[in-house]
Amino acid sequence: MSATLAEPDATPRTPTTKPPRPPKGAPTAPRRKKPVQWAPWALLAPSIALLVVMVVYPTIVMLVTSFTNLEIKNKMLGTSPDFVGFDNYIEIFTDSQFPQVLARSLGLMVVLTVLIVVFGMLIALTMTKLSKAWRLAVSVSLLFAWAMPPLAATVVWGWMFDTDYGVINWALNTITGTQDWRGHGWLENPWSFMMVLVIIVTWQSIPFAAITFYAGLGQVPEEVIEASSLDGASAWQRFRLIVLPYMRNVITAVLVLETIWNLRIFTQVYALQQQGGLASETNVLPTYLFRQGLGEFGTTAAIGVFMVILLMAISYFNVRNSLKDEEL
Structure with missing residues (x-):
């Protein structure tokens, strides 16, 4: 060890000094191939198989069906069925009801998401x-509202807004001391129908x-x-300049x-329609897809493909903005 340190030609090694390269033509040791780690793939195999069966295969079938005139x-x-190309997509976009249903669905999605x-x-x-006691009580109350099945919640709220x-x-x-509200039908008017729908969905979605957010605030x-x-920062300044940057990922998720979820609402809308709402004036994309030509699988598949593309586009936009903020 002392002889090695006493060599005058030896240069000190530093963490940034690269090891000397062997001269050209010198024999090099063969590189060992890294063995394939099968254990992670074996653990992921059940989940991958489930995704293929439950997501990938139905999506491919829906995409193929949307280009045919498959019927019952x-x-x-x-x-x-016969291959019809984009005829199904042209048909749904030229339908007089579809633009209204799409606008109604997007507007409802924005209102619900902002409120929630x-x-x-x-x-x-x-x-x-x-x-601690009040925090526990609020948490339990939120969990009760969140755990209630959507159909049961919609039926209960429908009774609360019942006409008679x-x-x-x-x-x-x-409150008013009159009988002006006796026999008032909340579900008969499309605007009040949407108001009742917003109350139900918001009430049940706020707990999540x-x-x-409470977990993220920690x-x-x-x-x-x-x-x-x-x-000297105010409460609003602390929230805007400190809390929001720390919770950006949680808020994005x-x-x-x-x-x-708000673009895929079906149960609440359909249940309220069954309790007195006008389906033609209150349909959203999922209920419109359900009611659109029973047995016309090609047309309904085209609507489903459009919904998938729309959801992917909206999700990609939000996630991309979040990743850009992280890089900054």
Whole structure:
């Protein structure tokens, strides 16, 4: 060891010094191929198989069907459908109802997403200021609302807005001291129908956003909040300049999920339509797809493909903006 250190020609090695390269023509040791790690693939195989069976295969079948004129008679007679190209897509976009249904669905999606995110954040911020007992009570209440099946929740809210026996009409008559609200049909008017729908969906979707935001608020360092408070920052400034940057990923995830869920609402809309709503004036994309030509699988498949593309585009836009902010 001492002889090695005493050599005058030896240059000290530093972490940045590269090892000397062997001269050209010198024999080099053969590179060993890294063995394939089969254990991770074996663990992922059940999930991949499930995704292929439940997602990939139906999507491919739907895409292929959207370019054919497959109908129920083909299933009954055992005949093959004809390839029609983009005729199904042209048909749905030239249908007089589809533009209205699309605009109604997008508008409903925006309103629901904004309300759910805003009220969810307000409840989450409020929970951080509550005592442990009250925080537990609020969490349990949120979980009860979230755990209720959508159909059951819609039926209960439908009874509350019932024309003859609804508690909403009774309360309004009691408050105003009149009988003006007696027999008022909330579901008969498309605008009041959408108002009732927004209340139901928002009430049942807020718990997920609130609990997720509350968990995300735990990632914000208390020291930074206290330092900014001592520097004179207002509550709004602390929320905008400190809390929001720390929770950007959480908010993006909730936005993407709520956007997808709110564009795929079916149960609540269909149940309210069965309780007195006019389907032709209150349809959204899922119910329109369900009611569009029973047995015309080619047309309904085209609507489904359009919904998938629309959801992917919206989700990609939100995720891309989030990744750009992270890089900055």
